[in-house]
Amino acid sequence: MAFEPHDREPLGTVEEHLHRVLEGIEPLPAFEQPLIDSLGLPVCRQITSPMDVPSFDNSSMDGYAVRREDLAGASEDSPVQLPVVGESAAGQSKILGMSGGSAVRIMTGAPLPQGADAVVPVEWTDAGSASVRIRRQPDAGQHVRRRGDDIAEGELLMEEGALLGPRQVGLLAGVGMARVATRPRPRVVVISTGAELREPGGRLSHDTIYDSNSFMLAAAVRQAGAIAYRVGIVSDDPTEFADALSDQLVRADAVITSGGVSKGAYDVVKEVLSQTGTVWFGGLRMQPGKPQGFGHVGEDRVPIFTLPGNPVSSYVSFQVFVLPALRKMMGRTPVSRPRVRLRIDEGFRSPAGREQYVRARVRPAPDGGSTVSPVGGHGSHLLGDLSASDALVVVPADTEVVEAGSTVDVLLLDQDF
Ligand SMILES: Nc1nc2c(c(=O)[nH]1)N[C@H]1C(S)=C(S)[C@@H](COP(=O)(O)OP(=O)(O)OC[C@H]3O[C@@H](n4cnc5c(N)ncnc54)[C@H](O)[C@@H]3O)O[C@H]1N2
Ligand code: MOO
Numbered sequence: 001m002a003f004e005p006h007d008r009e010p011l012g013t014v015e016e017h018l019h020r021v022l023e024g025i026e027p028l029p030a031f032e033q034p035l036i037d038s039l040g041l042p043v044c045r046q047i048t049s050p051m052d053v054p055s056f057d058n059s060s061m062d063g064y065a066v067r068r069e070d071l072a073g074a075s076e077d078s079p080v081q082l083p084v085v086g087e088s089a090a091g092q093s094k095i096l097g098m099s100g101g102s103a104v105r106i107m108t109g110a111p112l113p114q115g116a117d118a119v120v121p122v123e124w125t126d127a128g129s130a131s132v133r134i135r136r137q138p139d140a141g142q143h144v145r146r147r148g149d150d151i152a153e154g155e156l157l158m159e160e161g162a163l164l165g166p167r168q169v170g171l172l173a174g175v176g177m178a179r180v181a182t183r184p185r186p187r188v189v190v191i192s193t194g195a196e197l198r199e200p201g202g203r204l205s206h207d208t209i210y211d212s213n214s215f216m217l218a219a220a221v222r223q224a225g226a227i228a229y230r231v232g233i234v235s236d237d238p239t240e241f242a243d244a245l246s247d248q249l250v251r252a253d254a255v256i257t258s259g260g261v262s263k264g265a266y267d268v269v270k271e272v273l274s275q276t277g278t279v280w281f282g283g284l285r286m287q288p289g290k291p292q293g294f295g296h297v298g299e300d301r302v303p304i305f306t307l308p309g310n311p312v313s314s315y316v317s318f319q320v321f322v323l324p325a326l327r328k329m330m331g332r333t334p335v336s337r338p339r340v341r342l343r344i345d346e347g348f349r350s351p352a353g354r355e356q357y358v359r360a361r362v363r364p365a366p367d368g369g370s371t372v373s374p375v376g377g378h379g380s381h382l383l384g385d386l387s388a389s390d391a392l393v394v395v396p397a398d399t400e401v402v403e404a405g406s407t408v409d410v411l412l413l414d415q416d417f
Pocket of ligand 1 (some may be wrong): 192193194196197208209211212213214258259260261262263264288289290291307308309310311315368380381
């Protein structure tokens with residue numbers, strides 16, 4: 001194994017690489033999925049209601065179904081007494097109709113008998129069983145939920161592309177839809193490479209470390225709404241890596257690797273995938289996250305992201321390149337995390353020539369808005385500082401000084417969009 005001493009190509013930009021990635025990603029084909037599995041996904045076509053909701057007139061109170069005209073003059077001092085001719089309970093109603101001068105005991109959600117035009121709550125009565133004394137005349141239609149008054153058949157429920165949250169899942173269930181057309185969640189295989197890596201929970205020796213990247217990336221995949229398959233650690237042996245990758249391709253809509261893409265003598269990912277001719281490798285004017293690779297592997301041309309091994313580099317690369325790709329696969333827009341503009345309360349110098357993604361924390365400002373403060377050092381190994389951050393400040397490549405009090409571009413890492 002030899003070092004690779006020279007940069008063969010000039011560094012590209014973040015924008016160029018994001019373009020390369022998005023050009024190489026197709027939205028997954030939509031299909032009818034079980035309703036609950038669609039949570040967090042956009043619907044792929046406009047949805048109109050197949051039915052009226054409620055689908056029958058029913059009571060909104062426990063009480064008595066009556067004809068309003070039978071209760072003219074009812075009062076505290078002179079209640080009107082009506083015979084109770086039956087009962088209508090939700091889901092077990094046998095009463096279809098009633099004649100004038102009678103009442104039907106009725107429960108919330110039970111069908112209103114034909115002939116009734118209002119419901120009297122039990123609190124207005126003596127709660128009688130064979131007959132009931134009623135102390136108040138209801139308004140016409142009072143406590144009756146009319147067929148279709150919530151949703152009418154044919155009504156637009158969701159525009160194409162609208163997101164299914166818990167309320168929308170409930171809405172579609174409420175109109176009887178067991179399935180809904182969405183793009184599926186991408187199945188994403190996450191592989192860590194490196195002879196120095198060990199599984200958390202195991203023992204370390206003097207030159208080994210715990211694999212944090214595959215856990216962090218798998219968690220980030222899941223948070224993006226996709227399905228993560230975390231594969232065990234693969235060492236720096238090319239055959240082992242090639243075999244592990246080809247074993248995984250059958251279940252992958254995308255693959256993410258971490259490590260093995262820079263200039264070391266054992267950069268296995270680059271070594272194996274360079275030979276395929278279908279994966280681009282290069283450096284970007286970006287820090288962290290300079291060494292990157294993206295392309296397609298296997299017969300099905302599965303997209304593969306080869307992220308740098310330093311934990312912060314890996315995470316920032318996920319945010320900037322992988323997250324937009326996964327969102328494109330699911331049909332979610334916008335694909336990239338929106339940048340917000342915030343005032344930074346501490347200045348710093350920024351190395352020229354590379355777009356910086358600076359770990360930061362957003363805090364409430366005395367004026368009621370928010371400010372952002374840098375967190376910790378620049379090292380790409382500083383997992384502690386990464387975890388203490390909830391934002392990245394994006395500093396353009398040509399900016400060398402960020403002044404305290406200036407306004408900067410910020411990615412809010414924990415915010416859904
Ligand atoms: N001569 C040069 N050396 C390096 C360059 C360069 O341009 N010239 N680039 C540096 C930059 S920038 C980065 S980023 C890293 C990327 O290297 P690799 O992607 O090849 O990653 P590794 O060498 O395998 O590991 C780097 C670093 O990260 C640790 N690591 C790796 N995987 C994990 C993991 N799953 N969990 C936790 N930590 C991990 C690994 O032990 C190394 O310390 O290259 C620089 N070098
Ligand atoms: O780009 Mo490396 O990702 O700076 O540490």
